[in-house]
Amino acid sequence: MTSPSARLDALPFGRKHLKILTGSGLGWALDAMDVGLISFIIAALAQEWGLAPATTGWITSIGFVGMAIGASIGGLLADRFGRRQVFAITLLIYGIATGASALVGGVGALLILRFFVGLGLGSELPVASTYVSEFAPTRIRGRLVVILEAFWALGWTASAVIGYFVVPLENGWRWAFALGAVPAVYAIIVRWGLPESARWLESRGRTAEAEKVVAEFAGARAAAEPASAPVAKAPRVGIRALFQDGLAPRTVALWVVWFCVNFSYYGAFIWIPSILVAQGFDLIRSFEYTLIITLAQLPGYAVAAWLIEVWGRRATLSTFLVGSAVAAILFGSAGEVWQILLFGSLLSFFNLGAWGSLYAVSPETYPTAVRATGAGWAAGVGRIASIIAPLFTPWALGVSGPTLVFVVFAIFFVIAAASAWGLGDLRGRDLETLDNA
Numbered sequence: 001m002t003s004p005s006a007r008l009d010a011l012p013f014g015r016k017h018l019k020i021l022t023g024s025g026l027g028w029a030l031d032a033m034d035v036g037l038i039s040f041i042i043a044a045l046a047q048e049w050g051l052a053p054a055t056t057g058w059i060t061s062i063g064f065v066g067m068a069i070g071a072s073i074g075g076l077l078a079d080r081f082g083r084r085q086v087f088a089i090t091l092l093i094y095g096i097a098t099g100a101s102a103l104v105g106g107v108g109a110l111l112i113l114r115f116f117v118g119l120g121l122g123s124e125l126p127v128a129s130t131y132v133s134e135f136a137p138t139r140i141r142g143r144l145v146v147i148l149e150a151f152w153a154l155g156w157t158a159s160a161v162i163g164y165f166v167v168p169l170e171n172g173w174r175w176a177f178a179l180g181a182v183p184a185v186y187a188i189i190v191r192w193g194l195p196e197s198a199r200w201l202e203s204r205g206r207t208a209e210a211e212k213v214v215a216e217f218a219g220a221r222a223a224a225e226p227a228s229a230p231v232a233k234a235p236r237v238g239i240r241a242l243f244q245d246g247l248a249p250r251t252v253a254l255w256v257v258w259f260c261v262n263f264s265y266y267g268a269f270i271w272i273p274s275i276l277v278a279q280g281f282d283l284i285r286s287f288e289y290t291l292i293i294t295l296a297q298l299p300g301y302a303v304a305a306w307l308i309e310v311w312g313r314r315a316t317l318s319t320f321l322v323g324s325a326v327a328a329i330l331f332g333s334a335g336e337v338w339q340i341l342l343f344g345s346l347l348s349f350f351n352l353g354a355w356g357s358l359y360a361v362s363p364e365t366y367p368t369a370v371r372a373t374g375a376g377w378a379a380g381v382g383r384i385a386s387i388i389a390p391l392f393t394p395w396a397l398g399v400s401g402p403t404l405v406f407v408v409f410a411i412f413f414v415i416a417a418a419s420a421w422g423l424g425d426l427r428g429r430d431l432e433t434l435d436n437a
Helices: 004-010 015-048 053-081 083-101 107-135 138-165 172-179 182-193 198-203 207-218 239-243 248-269 272-278 283-295 297-307 313-332 337-361 368-400 402-422
Strands: none
Touching: 004 198, 004 207, 015 053, 015 083, 015 107, 015 138, 015 172, 015 182, 015 207, 015 272, 015 283, 053 083, 053 107, 053 368, 083 107, 083 172, 083 182, 107 138, 107 198, 107 337, 107 368, 138 172, 138 283, 138 297, 138 337, 198 207, 198 368, 239 248, 239 368, 248 313, 248 337, 248 368, 248 402, 272 283, 272 368, 283 297, 283 337, 297 313, 297 337, 313 337, 313 402, 368 402
């Protein structure tokens, strides 16, 4: 008799899959909205509170400290206790912390709350990509994870709209934070509306529960569950497993890619509104240009979603990273408005297409027992770069201006593109290929 995972791989894409994708994707979009909002809010706070660049850099970076810790812990918890529970709890944590940020009266309280926002956010992202990857049919698994990542563009666009229309208002940044509390309500829907990963249940010996989930996806009547389903001894999970059984080279390559992409992405996109203000554009105009640039993320995801099942994971990821490097150099030297919009849009297109590919390949690197741990630790290592980048950018801008700064980002993109070829490529193969290796 075929296993639940094998039958899940062979199923056609249906309404249950769509519910998993949209349910996880909406949480992803809300995450992006929170991260994107801070780029607009710090530009407004810098003027309202008279903050120095170093202080605004810490407001951004402290969230990424939380994200680094959250990503590492969240993956471990998801491998031990299940994907769905951790997914819901992390949404709840960062939703409440974001809403509370609307009430702060000083930098100290804001820094504390931004840390907890990052803690929840960092835990959620790798868990969500693992969750969708484990439900997706083999033939379109990579494409679905890229589509999941495309919800990031929707959330970032929403943040740009809020930044343009809400943040410039009196106390607008407080209202923007208040809108970030939406995930706290959404977490309840996620907790009760989505099933646990059948692959994770099977890996824990909870075969009867896995069979029930797969039967529901197949539209068949689930067999009666035995009173006492056999439960296998829980597999050991931990960071050491990421360097055993031939996984070490792939782990190192994945960590390098995550580090470099995080450094360049957050170093650039968090600071684009502030960079435009420094170039002489007023706050509203800089937000308008950022919104236009952000819209280019959507076609980037769409092209990556198509190519990832045609070219494969490595070729798609490295191509978009090389495109990001070229676009970064062009944007750094842009002076005219049309150049800012064109080259900024190209940077947005290629960079977010690369992100989609990276999130697709990350959970495919590891077997089920440590899949969320592996994806979480890769994200955690990447978050180290996202802590450094927002501090690096204002310092480097003061020293050399945007041209050299974006050349540095381009170098990191090139290093990531080369490292991508050290990853595996499971295009057209099921996830259990790793479990049985």
